[in-house]
Structure formats: C-alpha cells, structure tokens
Amino acid sequence: MRLERRETQSRLMMLTAPLVAILVALMLAGGLIALSGASVPEAFRRIAVGAFGSRLAITETLTRATPLIFTGLAVAVAFRARVWNIGAEGQLYLGAVAAVAVGATNPLGLPPLLLVPVVALAGAAAGAALLLVPVALRIRFAVDEVVTTLLLNFVVLLFVSMMIEGPMKDPLAFGWPASVPVVDAATLPGLVERSRLHAGLILAVVVACVVQFVMSRTVFGLEARATGHNPAAARFAGVSVGATLLKVAALSGGLAGLAGAVEVMGVKGYVTTDLSPGFGYAGIIVAMLANLSPVGVVAAAVFSAAIFVGADSMGRAMSVPSFIADVTVALALLTMLVALLLTTYRIRR
C-alpha cells in the first residue's frame, strides 16, 4: 500500500470529506451507545434535541461554544506556525485569574465600557506571557514546547487552587474554594433573556474574523505560515523566525487567556478549579476539525459544543454516561485527520 499525491483536489471532495468523517465518528459513537443497552436512534434524537431543540438548548450550546472559539483560534494560529501549543488550558486559567485580579475591584471607578476591555486585556496578557516562556525555551534551548506547555497546565491549575484558597479566597463562599467575584462593571451583558448567553459570543466571532484577516492578509500572517511551512526557507527569504514564533506565541496565548477572562466576565463571575471542563484540550480538536481555518473554528466550536451539551442532556435522560460526548468528539478528530489526508492523497496498492 502506498500514498500518492492527487494532482487535482476536487471541491466536492473537500466539502464532503469533513461531513463523511463526522458521520463515521457518529456511527462509531452509536456503537458505543448500543453497548450501554440504550436505543441508539433515541439517544441521537435526544442529543439533537438537547443541543438545538429549544431556546434554552440553543443558548446553552452557544454559551458553551464561546470559550471553544477562543481556544480553537489559539490552537489554530499556533499550529499554523507549527508552534505546538498544548497549553491552552493553562493559559485559559491564568487569563481567568488575571481577570479576577484586575476586575475584582474598580478603584478608579471606570465605567463598564472601559473596565471590560481592561479586564479582557489583562486576561489576554497573562495567557500570552504563559506561552512566551515555553516558546522562548524552544528558541533558546531547543526544548520541545509540547511537553513544557502540557506540564505547565498542571502547574497553573495548582496555582489557581493556591490563589482561591489563599489571597483570592472569597470569604462569602462558605468555605467553598472560589475566588472573589469581579465587580458588576466588569461583567459582559447577556444577549438573551433568561439564559446564560452573553456578549462574549459576539466578541468571539469578531475576533475569529480579525484573526482570519491577520493570518491571510497581513505580512505577519504570511511570515507565520511560512515559518510553519518551512522554517529554513522562511529564514532564507529574510523572515526572522525567532521573532515570528514569539509573536505567534503571544497571539495564541493571548487568545486562550481571553477565553478565561471572557468565561469569568460572561458566565461565572469568579474563578474555581472547575471553570473549564477541558476547553483548552477541546480547542485542539476544534482547531483540527476546522482544518486550522480561523473562521472554520466558529463552526467546529458550535459542533463540538452541541455534542457536549446534547450528550449531557441525553446522559441525564437515558443513563448513558455523558463521557460519550468526549469520546465522539475525539473520534471525530481522528476520522477528520484521515478524511483530510484522503483529499490530498490517494491510496494505491
């Protein structure tokens, strides 16, 4: 068996491949649902209803998609330049802590229109700073950033735990480990009455469009892609590879940090160690499902969020463990990788 590069890539195939991949992933997940003894069609019906079947379901799905858009973008811009940022989870949490550090008091009495951007930028800056360290280590000491960013996730989560049991502890939380909340002026307005959906979704979509523009239409975007494609050629063409990698790190970490700040400002109001049920790791899947396209990330994030929210509601109703959501999305990632490969290569005997 060998792979042969296709001379032409058909548009039809490029469009259908992701759909076929997701269909295969859903069929495999169906097999696992059958293991639990539940009716598979009924389970899928409940997932769809749980994700999109009511006003509340739709707003929950979009609320869940919001942080996934940010972490998906963070991973997509990094992977484009072959910066293997697996630390979005840690960057998200550090961004959330920074948001609380800045937004818990408002000593200058800033109005929301000023305070919200300041708090968001604080979160982005913290996330960016966290990714700059491993990328600098890679440039200076040739340390693989995959392992360092992964290990930093554990360090940051312990740091969050230390902060919410120490300096940031909320004395009014009845001993429950949570940070103090941000002030009202630092919260994002809601979008739909009686739902958790907040203005962070609009921000996420706008940021996705901006990132799309930056990556495809600016010199920085070109340099980032060139560096990812072939660093030696990029260097030959006069691109400063080290500086480009650091800029990519700042952008990627900043987007993940923003995810944490927006989660605090839009949903929770404070930080706990379960602020993120793995949004950083799911961001990797979202970015891959979108084939690293920033605008595609929005669709992939909504798809993943729908699976999570729908499976949660299905699990409550049918005694199928809701972990099936993570399994389905992981399967979708793997089938998508193969499907995308087959759009550029064909298998020959």
Place this chain on the structure above:
Amino acid sequence: MSVMLDVFASAGLWEAVLRIATPLIFGTLGALLCERAGVLNLGIEGIMTFGAMIAWLTVFGGANLWVGLLAAAACGALFGLLHAGMTVPLGLSQHVTGLGITLLASSLAYYLFRLAVPVQGTPPTIEAFQPVGWAWLEAIPVVGPLLAAQTPPTFLALALVPLLAFVLAATPLGLAIRMTGENPHAAEAQGIDPIATRIGTVVAGSALMALGGAFLTLSAFNSFFPTMVQGRGWVSIALVVFAMWRPWRALLGALLFALFDAYQLRLQAQLGKEVPYQLFLMMPYILSIAALVVMARRARVPQALMQPYRRGER
C-alpha cells in the same frame, strides 16, 4: 535542617521511591522505544489511563491480577496500532494524532468504566498485588528489604530495563529499530522494512505504557478514578529527553524524579502549615521542565523522529 536530612535515612522514603518510579519506568521505556523507531507517541497519557481502567475492570470482573496486566498490555498495543496506523503508513502528524489518541483513550476509559460501574458513594475496590516479601530477598542488607516491600509489577519494570537495553544495543531487531529511527531510507537499503519496524515498535512501546497505568490500579491503589494518571505520561515524555533515549538512563531519571516526589511529600508534612501545599505539588512538573532545559541541547535526538517515511519520497 537535620529533620529534612533524616528523611533520607528512613526506609519508608526509599520504598516509596521505587513505588513512585514504577509507572514512570514503564511509561518512559514505552515512549523511548517508540521514539527510537522515529515515532513520537503523545497518546501515552490516554493509553496509561485506559491501561489503569481495563486492568482494574478485568480484575474486578473476577480475573487474576496477571490477566489484568495482560489485558492492559493488549489494549495498549491496540491503541499503539491505531497510532502507528495513522502516523506510519498514512504519515499524519504525530503530534496531533497522539493527542487525539490521548483524548480518545482517556474518555473511552471513563465511559466504559461508568458503563461497568454505575455511580456509587465510595468507588469499589479490588484485592491488589501485595508486596512479595521474599525472605531470601529481605536477608540482603540495605537493598533487600526495600525490594521485598515492592509488588511484582515493579520487578517486571526493573527487569525490562536491561532487557530493552540489550535488545536495542546488541540484537539485529534493535539495530533495525535504531536505523529506522535515524535514517529509514538507509534502513530500507539494508533490507529492513521501515514501515513494519515502526508499526511493531509503536505497538510494543504502547503496551509498556499501558502497563504503567495498570500498575496504578493493581499495585499502587486498588480502585480506579478519573484523572488518576495525573500527568505521569507527560512526565515520561520529558524523562525520555532526560534519558537521552537510553534505557539505563531512563531508569536513573525515573528514580531521581521519584526521589524528588517522595521527598517533597515528606517535606510537605514538615512545612505544610507555613507553605501552601500546592507549591510542593507543582515541584515535580517544574522539575520535569527544568530537566528538559538542562538536557535538551546535549541530547542527540533520533534523526528521523517525527518525520513520516514514504517510499520513494525524500
């Protein structure tokens, strides 16, 4: 100060070191094997989680403890086959596929565990491996009692180190693996099939990783709970760099790491009231990063690591 030094004289510390090192030895040897053939396997964290779950579930279902280990190894091998299938003949990104395997294996482990064991107040337990306690071993001064306090899987891990070092250094199979990891084109010219070698090595290495997870449920704890692997897989990946891709140094790295981990636990008991406990828990991860920084430049990476091999393409 003397309290902190006295800890080193206690047998309990050194017993704990061997115990803590065991899953890391399995994990590091498994990852090392894959990388020696040129394949980075970031599926390790998930494979360890699945190994821990399936080993526990097998024994919980009434099987022998050794059958539990075998079940873990078999499942590890299957995930290894999946990783190898996607990265070797198809040449997909080893980073991304590995992470996908981690997400799939760990979520599948939680899902299957929940199917088999519905939520209860306290997690059910099994009769785990007991320390061997061989009298002849205890009779050896100093080292004897430490070893006798270990469970059988630790001996398996310790035995794997010389075995793997021998296979890699002195057998035709080892030569084939190393050549495939350094230069698959040259290997092919010598009549070695790089694709088959890589697939076989990744399958074997992944089986070892799963044993590291199985140790956690069959020896260290007697129950399974989510997130029990706690980054041991990622630490193992870091230890491979520290070990410069050599089995004996992998043993040394795992022991040093475990010594540090066991020591910080005791230090925590001493200083716990003055210093937040989270600072101690952070240390193993920070130490791994520090070890990477120190070793990364000196280490000689297998030249073809992470490079897909396609016949006829350069």
